[in-house]
Amino acid sequence: MKMTSLLSPFSKLPNRQECTVLLVGDEGTGKHDLGLAMLNLKTPFSLYIRTATSLPLPAEKEADRPCIDYICYVINLTLDDSMKIVEEALSTVDVRYFVGRSSLIVTGVEFPNKQVIEMETVLKLAESYDLPIIFGEVEKPEELLSLATKVTKTVEIAAGYKPNVSPMLVEATQRNFEQNL
Numbered sequence: 001m002k003m004t005s006l007l008s009p010f011s012k013l014p015n016r017q018e019c020t021v022l023l024v025g026d027e028g029t030g031k032h033d034l035g036l037a038m039l040n041l042k043t044p045f046s047l048y049i050r051t052a053t054s055l056p057l058p059a060e061k062e063a064d065r066p067c068i069d070y071i072c073y074v075i076n077l078t079l080d081d082s083m084k085i086v087e088e089a090l091s092t093v094d095v096r097y098f099v100g101r102s103s104l105i106v107t108g109v110e111f112p113n114k115q116v117i118e119m120e121t122v123l124k125l126a127e128s129y130d131l132p133i134i135f136g137e138v139e140k141p142e143e144l145l146s147l148a149t150k151v152t153k154t155v156e157i158a159a160g161y162k163p164n165v166s167p168m169l170v171e172a173t174q175r176n177f178e179q180n181l
């Protein structure tokens with residue numbers, strides 16, 4: 001099976017009436033539950049969810065694959081393989097996805113006794129790729145809905161559906177500029 005070498009955000013033209021999100025993560029991270037919860041939310045565009053356990057994606061299906069507008073890397077702190085899969089996937093993605101077109105979704109924070117991945121490791125990964133982190137849980141329906149809402153709002157901004165708001169503006173408001181003064 002031939003694999004594409006690099007996933008690029010501009011390899012296909014986007015459709016202004018729809019948005020495709022790719023959820024990348026190990027089995028058991030809750031990415032399917034998150035995707036279903038996102039699909040149940042009301043959006044001003046048609047939302048499509050794709051999932052993958054690894055990247056790069058197979059090359060033979062590339063012609064049928066829609067433009068991927070946003071990538072969520074799902075890490076569950078209680079599953080050791082989830083971090084490895086995300087680290088490997090990040091190396092196969094065009095750097096232009098790291099400018100407001102992707103984020104880390106971190107689950108398992110509520111279970112410190114079961115965590116096998118240290119939070120410091122996740123924070124270093126996010127910093128090295130300049131990725132925003134969205135924390136949430138998928139076990140309880142209300143927490144899943146909250147996480148799905150946060151991710152969908154981020155996707156909505158990244159896809160250009162929020163007038164006068166861009167991913168760069170959101171990132172600028174989250175930076176600590178006191179260090180540079």
